[in-house]
Amino acid sequence: MVRCFLIHTVCPISALSAGESRLLYSRTFSPDEAVLTEQHRELSPEERRLLRKEKLAVVARQVHSAVSLTREAAGRVLVEAVPGEEALVLQEADGGVTRLRAGDPFCEEASAVWLAVHSLAFTLVCEPHENLLLAEGSLRSLSRHCLEDLHLLGQGSEVLLKSSRVDVLLSRLLPHGQLLFLNHRFAQSLEKEVAGYMSK
Numbered sequence: 001m002v003r004c005f006l007i008h009t010v011c012p013i014s015a016l017s018a019g020e021s022r023l024l025y026s027r028t029f030s031p032d033e034a035v036l037t038e039q040h041r042e043l044s045p046e047e048r049r050l051l052r053k054e055k056l057a058v059v060a061r062q063v064h065s066a067v068s069l070t071r072e073a074a075g076r077v078l079v080e081a082v083p084g085e086e087a088l089v090l091q092e093a094d095g096g097v098t099r100l101r102a103g104d105p106f107c108e109e110a111s112a113v114w115l116a117v118h119s120l121a122f123t124l125v126c127e128p129h130e131n132l133l134l135a136e137g138s139l140r141s142l143s144r145h146c147l148e149d150l151h152l153l154g155q156g157s158e159v160l161l162k163s164s165r166v167d168v169l170l171s172r173l174l175p176h177g178q179l180l181f182l183n184h185r186f187a188q189s190l191e192k193e194v195a196g197y198m199s200k
Contacts, residue, residue: 001029001030001127001130001177001178001179002029002124002125002130002174003028003029003030003110003125003126003127003177004026004027004028004029004030004056004059004124004125005025005026005029005122005123005124005125005142005170006025006026006056006059006060006121006123006125007023007024007025007026007120007121007122007123007166008021008023008025008060008063008064008120008121008123009021009024009064009119009121010063010067010116010119010120010121011118020061020064021057021060021061021064021121022060023056023057023060024120025166026053026056027167027170028052028056029176029177030177054105055106058104059100059105059112059123059125060121060123062098062100062112063098063112063114063121063123064121066098066114067094067096067114067116067121070094070096070116074094076094086144087144089117089147090117090140090143090144090147093115093116093117093143094116095113095114095116095139096113097111097113097114098111098112098114099112100112100125106125108128109128110125110126110127110128111125111126111127111128111130111135112125112126113132113135113136113139114139115136115139115140115143117143122139122143123139124138124139130179131179134179134181135179137182138173138174138179138180141173142169142173142174145169146166149165149169149194149195150165150166168197169194172190172193172194173190173194
């Protein structure tokens with residue numbers, strides 16, 4: 001099961017310090033930990049929302065750090081990407097898995113599968129027993145649709161304004177946070193369905 005899906009920045013933005021990451025989109029699938037843990041039951045809904053937002057920001061920072069280390073080790077320098085080059089940029093994307101220890105930031109251990117495409121990172125936080133190869137395949141498919149259909153590489157593209165479209169992608173590709181085993185025929189029908197919706 002996938003706990004959450006994030007889209008966040010992994011390159012410095014003028015408003016942020018070098019190690020910070022801006023969370024552009026998040027969707028949580030698992031129950032809110034603040035409701036389940038004894039110490040957080042007294043929190044108001046707004047305080048729970050802020051606590052959840054802070055936990056997701058911790059994940060984004062950890063992935064940002066992993067992306068920076070991977071790119072530094074590979075000696076990779078980012079060049080400006082332009083719309084229309086989504087397939088090429090996705091092919092050259094950095095990817096990896098970051099283990100999230102229990103208590104940092106979630107109560108239980110988890111795995112963050114990430115894909116860094118230019119200045120954006122797409123991250124799936126999964127249960128520790130989840131099939132990571134399946135998670136990576138799902139993440140690549142989600143990332144490709146986000147880049148191609150929502151034109152996220154363009155100047156001034158804003159994920160926040162396209163969140164309803166990302167929600168539709170997630171409902172088809174990750175229904176209720178479940179990773180799908182896709183055979184070729186099902187994958188093709190899903191592609192057509194998503195393409196039909198995105199062209200509206």
